[in-house]
Amino acid sequence: MEPSGELALAAEFPAPDREQWLDLVRGVLRKSGADFGSLITTTYDDIDVQPLYTADDRAPDAGFPGLAPFTRAGRPQGSVDGWDVRQQHRVADRDAVMADLENGVTSLWLKGLDPASYDDVLADVYLDLAPVVVDAGADFHRAGHAMLRVWDQRPVLPGEVRGNVGADPLGVQARTGRPADLAALTDLLGKAREFPALRVVVVDGLPFHEAGGSDAQELGASLAAGVAYLRHLTDAGLGVADAVRLLEFRYAATADQFLTIAKFRAARRLWARVTEVAGAPAPQLQHAVTSPAMMTRRDPWVNMLRTTVACFGAGLGGADAVTVLPFDAAIGLSDDFSRRIARNTQSLLLEESKLAGVIDPAGGSWYVERLTDDLARAAWAWFREIEAAGGLPKAFDLVADRIAATWEKRRANLADRSDAITGVSEFPNLAEPPVVRAPHPEEPGGGLPRVRYAQDFEALRDAADAAPERPRVFLATLGPVAAHTARATFAANLFQAGGIETPNAGATKTVEDVVERFRESGARIACLCGSEKSYAELAGPVARALRDAGAERILLAGKESGSPFDAEIDEHVFLGCPALHVLEHTFEALVTPTSSGVQP
Structure with missing residues (x-):
């Protein structure tokens, strides 16, 4: 001492x-x-993430919580009193609504419900305590007036009404391609003014995210939408401060926790700049939703982990409200169990992990501050490009084209498993019984597409499940277990990601052993798996023997090496190979009738 x-x-x-x-x-x-x-590593916004950050990695001063530029928090106290736990409801179920509110949920998100059902669904809800956010898509005008009537008829003081009428005509245009009905938004303003704390507009970034866009593209496009709404509202006679108060922003939270933290911090900084220039500096009200694009239908239990990390990132990033989508959200309408897990995910992070106990806990990290700055600059540049093209809605074609290019880049990384999806493209479980749910109501289309990162691999799994007999590739394991385990495990993981079974030869001593087990398997394609030493000794003879035994294609687990046996191999599979392409044409070969005319 x-x-x-x-x-x-x-x-x-x-x-x-x-x-x-x-x-x-x-x-x-x-x-x-x-x-x-x-x-x-390089993000989809061309931001290079370094392996080490130090004090030399400068970023602008993030300021203080509750003060411009609001990077650290929109309120002086941050979220130390906890963020708003918002549950989504897609069915008019009064009991489900009350179960949520009685077990940790603090606000409701009514998505796609018939406006005529609002009064009944909310019959037992204390509307002065539980904010309600409406999401009716193209029907926002009728839904908004229906919800305003509910608030008006309940014994609630106008100043105690919280929530959002949910008008988002630009979001509707992004989803459907139909022109934005800004006149309908204007009509909602008259009645909404009776409730001074009520918001009217949701600036929804999800259409841009769900089309495969990057984080900066989602931020920049939503910023352009927010500016378009400010112009419209002020043209309708509102002051800038009043117009700003009517807006709420919705963003996707993903399983990339640091990018999620940076996204919500950057979004507040960007909006602070917009409102500063407009003459009414104000914090951005943020609603985080765990990414629908990252959700899987196969091995959906892993979605619990994805949404937990996403919620963690949104909470640390300072989101005002968070919705954790149930783990079965990509399959259909969620049941009571999945909804319970979704709300308890937030309760655990808030009550047990005390995640809201510190204001902006990631603040001061050289990495997070630099990533926030890099993301904000990329989003601002994209926003300015949209504005230079006439702003929204005029620039929707530009937005669609740029997001489509990002989706193709992301899709390529998903296809070769550079972007791995646990339980789908990596570590699949063919024996897993499917989770069955009632289907969602049909979503509107015609605008930006809705994509899920797992969709291409899951399409192959669906096709394999529907085949008269499950396709299989025989793993010709060469030599003792220690010699072939690594590559056999890799090959099994690869082929099972496409729904293809992988019987194997086990520990083998002779070429005849491999051929006998290949015939017993009933497979038509074989993949050699072994060490470099066993390949040098056995790959050529085994490949020729398997071909003589009826194998229609011979693959090898490992890169082409220039060895003499390469001439016997039809295709090599290895880490970083075009996995989806390999699976697609392997599947096509397996479901094509054989030369004898017999369907495998």
Whole structure:
């Protein structure tokens, strides 16, 4: 102990600098044949995420919570009193609404319900305590007036009504391609003014996210939509401050926790700049929704982990309200169990993990501050490009084209499993019984597409399940278990991602053993799996013997090496290979009738 009673931590060690660290890392990488660039990841907004951040990685001062630019929080107290736990309801079920409110939910999101059902669904709800957000799509005008009547007829003081009428004509245009009905929005303003704390407009970023867009594209497009609404509302006679108060923003939260944290921080900073220029600086009210695009239909239980991480990121990022979609949301209408898990995910993070106990806990991290700044700059540049093209809705074609390009890039990374999806493209379980739910009401189309990252692999799984007999690829494991386990596991994981069974030869000693087990399997395609040593000794003879035994195609787990046996191989499968392409044409070969005319 020092005389002062303080510990001098690391005082006896020299202070390292960044170059020393880089030299050590490069030395390690050289031994494995890699370079420093392999440690840098690039986002879909072309932001390079470095392996190390230090005080030299400068970012603008984030300010203080509750003060412009509101990067750290929209309110001085942040979310230390907890964010709003908002549950989505897609069925007019009064009991489900009350079960949610009695078990941790603090506000309701009514999506796609018949406006005529609002009064009954909310009959037992204390509307001065539970805010209601309406989401009726193209029917927002009728739905908004229906909800305004409910509030008006209940014994609730006008100043105590919270929630959002849910008008989003630009979002409707993004979803359907139909021109935005801004006149209908104007008509809602008259009655809504009777409720001073009520919001009228939802600026929904989900249509841009669900079309495959990047984080900056979602932020920039939603910022352009928010500006378009401000112009319209002020043209309708509202002051800027009053117009700003009517808007609420909705963003997707993904399983990339740091990008999610940065997204919500950057969004507040961007909107603060817009409102500052407009003459009425104000924080952005944010509603986070766990990403529908990341949800899977196969192995849907993993969605619980995805939504937990997404909720964690949104909470740490300072979202005002969070909706955790139930794990079966991509399959159909959620049941009581999945809805309970969704709300308890938030309760655990709030009540047990105390996630809201600190204001902006990620603030001050060199990585998070720099990522927030990089994302804000990318989104601002995209917003300015939209504005230069005439703003929304004029620039929708530009927005659609740019998002489509990002989706194709993302889709390619999903196809070769650079972007892995646990339970779908990685570690699938063919024996898993499907989760069955009643279907969702049909979603409107005609505008931006709705995509899910797992959709291409799941389409193959569906086709394999529907085949008269499940397709199979025989794994010709060469040599003892220790020699083939790694590549056999890789190959099994790959083919099962396409719904293809993978019987294997086990530990084999002779070519005849492999051929006998291949015939017993009933497969028509074989994949050799072994070590480099076993390939050198057995790959050629085994491939020829399997071909003689009726194998129509021979694959090998490993990259082409220039060895003599490569001439015997039709295709190589390896980490980073075009996995989806391999699966698609393997599946096509397996479901094509054989030369004898017999369907496999």
